Amino acid sequence: MKIGILGYGNLGRGVEFAVRQNPDMELVAIFTRRKPEELKINSDAQVVSLSEIENWKDKIDVLIICSGSANDLPVQTPKYAEIFNVVDSFDNHAKIPTHFENVDKSAKANGKVAMISVGWDPGMFSLNRVYANAVLPEGKDYTFWGKGISQGHSDAIRRIAGVKDAKQYTIPVESALQAVRNCENPTFTAREMHTRECFVVAEDGADKARIENEIKNMPNYFEPYNTTVHFISEQELKEKHGGIPHGGFVIRVGNTAGDKNHIIEYSLKLESNPEFTSSVLVAYARAVYRLAKEGECGCKTVFDIAPKYLSQKSNEELRKSML
Amino acid sequence: MKIGILGYGNLGRGVEFAVRQNPDMELVAIFTRRKPEELKINSDAQVVSLSEIENWKDKIDVLIICSGSANDLPVQTPKYAEIFNVVDSFDNHAKIPTHFENVDKSAKANGKVAMISVGWDPGMFSLNRVYANAVLPEGKDYTFWGKGISQGHSDAIRRIAGVKDAKQYTIPVESALQAVRNCENPTFTAREMHTRECFVVAEDGADKARIENEIKNMPNYFEPYNTTVHFISEQELKEKHGGIPHGGFVIRVGNTAGDKNHIIEYSLKLESNPEFTSSVLVAYARAVYRLAKEGECGCKTVFDIAPKYLSQKSNEELRKSML
Numbered sequence: 001m002k003i004g005i006l007g008y009g010n011l012g013r014g015v016e017f018a019v020r021q022n023p024d025m026e027l028v029a030i031f032t033r034r035k036p037e038e039l040k041i042n043s044d045a046q047v048v049s050l051s052e053i054e055n056w057k058d059k060i061d062v063l064i065i066c067s068g069s070a071n072d073l074p075v076q077t078p079k080y081a082e083i084f085n086v087v088d089s090f091d092n093h094a095k096i097p098t099h100f101e102n103v104d105k106s107a108k109a110n111g112k113v114a115m116i117s118v119g120w121d122p123g124m125f126s127l128n129r130v131y132a133n134a135v136l137p138e139g140k141d142y143t144f145w146g147k148g149i150s151q152g153h154s155d156a157i158r159r160i161a162g163v164k165d166a167k168q169y170t171i172p173v174e175s176a177l178q179a180v181r182n183c184e185n186p187t188f189t190a191r192e193m194h195t196r197e198c199f200v201v202a203e204d205g206a207d208k209a210r211i212e213n214e215i216k217n218m219p220n221y222f223e224p225y226n227t228t229v230h231f232i233s234e235q236e237l238k239e240k241h242g243g244i245p246h247g248g249f250v251i252r253v254g255n256t257a258g259d260k261n262h263i264i265e266y267s268l269k270l271e272s273n274p275e276f277t278s279s280v281l282v283a284y285a286r287a288v289y290r291l292a293k294e295g296e297c298g299c300k301t302v303f304d305i306a307p308k309y310l311s312q313k314s315n316e317e318l319r320k321s322m323l
Numbered sequence: 324m325k326i327g328i329l330g331y332g333n334l335g336r337g338v339e340f341a342v343r344q345n346p347d348m349e350l351v352a353i354f355t356r357r358k359p360e361e362l363k364i365n366s367d368a369q370v371v372s373l374s375e376i377e378n379w380k381d382k383i384d385v386l387i388i389c390s391g392s393a394n395d396l397p398v399q400t401p402k403y404a405e406i407f408n409v410v411d412s413f414d415n416h417a418k419i420p421t422h423f424e425n426v427d428k429s430a431k432a433n434g435k436v437a438m439i440s441v442g443w444d445p446g447m448f449s450l451n452r453v454y455a456n457a458v459l460p461e462g463k464d465y466t467f468w469g470k471g472i473s474q475g476h477s478d479a480i481r482r483i484a485g486v487k488d489a490k491q492y493t494i495p496v497e498s499a500l501q502a503v504r505n506c507e508n509p510t511f512t513a514r515e516m517h518t519r520e521c522f523v524v525a526e527d528g529a530d531k532a533r534i535e536n537e538i539k540n541m542p543n544y545f546e547p548y549n550t551t552v553h554f555i556s557e558q559e560l561k562e563k564h565g566g567i568p569h570g571g572f573v574i575r576v577g578n579t580a581g582d583k584n585h586i587i588e589y590s591l592k593l594e595s596n597p598e599f600t601s602s603v604l605v606a607y608a609r610a611v612y613r614l615a616k617e618g619e620c621g622c623k624t625v626f627d628i629a630p631k632y633l634s635q636k637s638n639e640e641l642r643k644s645m646l
Contacts, residue, residue: 017580021460096646097639117646124454124587126646127630131447133645134606134633135599137344181592256602257340260594264447269504271583276458279579283457303634303641307450308626310457316420318626322456323419323440323449 001289003282004060004084006031006050006076008039010244011089012066014278016043022282024312029056031063057083061292062285064088066278074099078106081114081299085292087285089119089277096122104299113292115300118284119277120268121145125250127302128266132252136262139254142180144172144193148246148273156221157198160214162206165234167241169197172249180251183261190224198229199241246273283310324612326605327383327407329354329373329399331362333567334412335389337601339366345605347635352379380406384615385608387411389601396439397422401429404437404622408615410608412442412600419445427622436615438623441607442600443591444468448573450625451589455575459585462577465503467495467516471569471596479544480521483537485529488557490564492520495572503574506584513547521552522564569596606633 003025005012012030019027020043027045036047048056063084065076073090080086081103090099096117107114117123121143129141150170157166176193179186186192198215202208212229215222232240247268255261270276284302287309291300308315313322326348328335335353342350343366350368359370371379386407388399396413403409404426413422419440430437440446444466452464473493480489499516502509509515521538525531535552538545555563570591578584593599607625610632614623631638636645 014579014581020580093646097643100642122646124458127454128589129645130630130634130641131450134609134630134635135447135602137635256337256595256598257343258337258595258598260598262594262599262602263590263592265588265590265592266451267586267588269586269588271585272579272581275579275581275583276585279458279585286457301642301646303631303638303646304629306627306629307453307457311453311626312457312460315626318453319423319624320420322452323416323445323624323626 001025001286002028002059002061003285004029004031004056004063005045005066006053006063006080007066007072008032008034008041009066010274011278011281013042014272014275015064015066015281016041016045017275018279018282019043021279022286022312024286025282028060031056053080054083060084062087062288064281064285066281074102077114077116078102081107081112082110083112085113085288087115087118087281087288089123089281090117091119091122093122100299100301108298111297113288113296113298113300115284115288115302115305117301118281120270120280121248123277123280123302124268125248125266128250128264129252130303132250132254132264132266136252136254136256136264139252139262140185142251142253143248144177144251145248146170146172146194146246148248148270149241149244153196153198153221156218157200157215160211162203162211163200164203165201165237167199167237169199171195171197177249177251180253181263181265183253183263185253191226194225196222196225196227198227199237200229200231201234201237202231243271244273246270286310286312324348324609325351325382325384326608327352327354327379327386328368328389329376329386329403330389330395331355331357331364332389333597334601334604336365337595337598338387338389338604339364339368340598341602341605342366344602345609345635347609348605351383354379376403377406383407385410385611387604387608389604397425400437400439401425404430404435405433406435408436408611410438410441410604410611412446412604413439414442414445416445423622423624431621434620436611436619436621436623438607438611438625438628440624441604443593443603444571446600446603446625447591448571448589451573451587452575453626455573455577455587455589459575459577459579459587462575462585463508465574465576466571467500467574468571469493469495469517469569471571471593472564472567476519476521476544479541480523480538483534485526485534486523487526488524488560490522490560492522494518494520500572500574503576504586504588506576506586508576514549517548519545519548519550521550522560523552523554524557524560525554566594567596569593609633609635
């Protein structure tokens with residue numbers, strides 16, 4: 001299975017690593033908008049300017065698009081689904097239906113399989129929501145995120161005047177998790193489910209009280225939450241907050257008609273958010289390859305894929321060893 | 324979607340309840356080997372002698388077979404897959420490949436869809452093993468069961484002379500769970516993962532020391548574990564241990580090539596083991612119905628079914644609300 005990567009940021013590098021863990025795959029090319037000779041990669045793949053991607057039409061089985069959800073994927077995924085089977089990690093939940101329509105049109109017109117919104121949320125968390133809701137139609141869903149770095153919230157802090165750098169952790173409220181697990185069926189405000197902890201490097205002479213105030217009162221991002229702000233040195237930020245961990249919990253508490261309570265809980269604890277997301281992308285690239293071989297086409301999500309398509313093992317072997 | 328139930332024990336009653344929670348389904352008949360007039364059921368379904376089941380050939384979309392795994396399902400599932408689309412909860416892991424072959428042959432020869440081994444283990448736990456292994460190819464799997472009632476172990480105690488009744492709880496060792504979650508990659512003996520706690524009602528005048536000794540030294544069932552035995556009254560057994568709770572944990576600890584650790588954990592905490600299993604059977608009955616409509620046939624397991632087939636919601640609605 002010949003894999004191509006479009007975009008060589010954290011996610012692209014993660015895919016490069018993940019392909020190595022899957023002996024049925026080979027990474028053949030990394031496409032970049034930068035100058036190819038400036039890219040330092042960690043594999044034998046060829047580095048190719050994005051402008052030449054059409055030459056690779058028949059040399060790649062699945063193209064994994066590792067660009068940003070905000071601006072790149074809405075354009076790139078429909079575009080490259082014209083010439084490749086593709087996978088992306090489009091994560092703007094509200095815009096998924098539109099993205100799906102666009103990608104579906106392009107993939108169908110060109111006989112390609114295109115998977116969107118692959119990762120952990122959307123992705124593995126979504127799967128667990130669907131399974132749990134199907135099995136327990138009467139119940140309540142809860143999703144908690146963290147403890148982990150929120151890129152969007154960290155960026156928001158960095159845009160404040162006087163801030164040199166910052167990292168923001170989203171943290172689930174332990175007592176809220178416990179209330180859910182105790183079958184109390186709570187209804188939460190945003191504040192009751194998550195807290196936000198910020199580590200900020202201020203510029204020399206900046207007014208820290210003003211910065212802290214601006215963070216805590218930022219609408220949508222921080223105002224609806226209990227937020228803690230710590231000012232630390234650049235050195236400490238680098239040493240103690242250099243990672244990109246994340247994770248969370250998807251819980252459904254439901255009852256069966258005999259009035260018994262049941263709790264289904266799925267959780268992830270990830271030391272590297274992009275490396276895990278990449279691993280999910282690579283597993284679904286296998287599914288895309290197999291569906292394409294079977295003659296399928298069009299846009300797919302994780303809901304459309306039978307689990308067997310993700311595994312390196314044969315169906316017989318899966319039944320024998322994992323059922 | 325017209326549902327039939329074969330066998331009216333705990334599981335059959337659970338299916339009867341679960342169908343009520345799924346407005347796209349209707350329970351039309353319960354088939355029994357007992358005298359139909361002796362069955363007290365909790366719905367408007369018709370109670371029918373098993374000997375007349377062939378008359379229902381065209382009146383049922385999916386037959387959910389709720390009989391015992393040990394002796395009944397190996398015979399009944401291949402037999403009734405000749406005339407109905409069927410689902411069973413065959414749970415003898417070692418014999419699944421043989422059962423699959425037998426059911427597949429019969430279902431294919433008759434153009435029926437037959438799902439086997441549906442429930443939580445095999446079932447939801449198996450799904451989680453496959454997803455987690457596909458996403459993290461390098462790592463280690465752990466399955467813990469409990470806290471919950473093991474029917475097999477309870478039965479084994481009841482067979483000891485002088486025992487009137489008994490319930491056995493399988494309990495995961497908390498420190499073992501923690502070691503796994505701490506990414507210590509431990510290798511466990513059976514004793515290190517689970518303990519067994521037994522509540523026994525002895526017959527009047529029975530030798531309790533001898534009973535306790537027989538339990539604790541029973542090969543395979545109890546000898547490999549740390550086992551606790553409590554002698555209690557029949558009244559107390561009924562009051563405090565009358566439920567059938569169960570559950571457990573499927574954990575995969577894996578690493579990505581950047582050498583970051585990731586923990587995927589799925590857990591169930593069930594107040595009623597049979598009612599939850601029944602709910603899974605009913606969700607997969609929906610999938611069987613839809614696959615049959617699409618012209619599929621043959622034996623299927625949870626690995627073969629795309630999540631969307633389980634849900635009452637349309638694909639559009641799923642993408643909009645759950646992705």
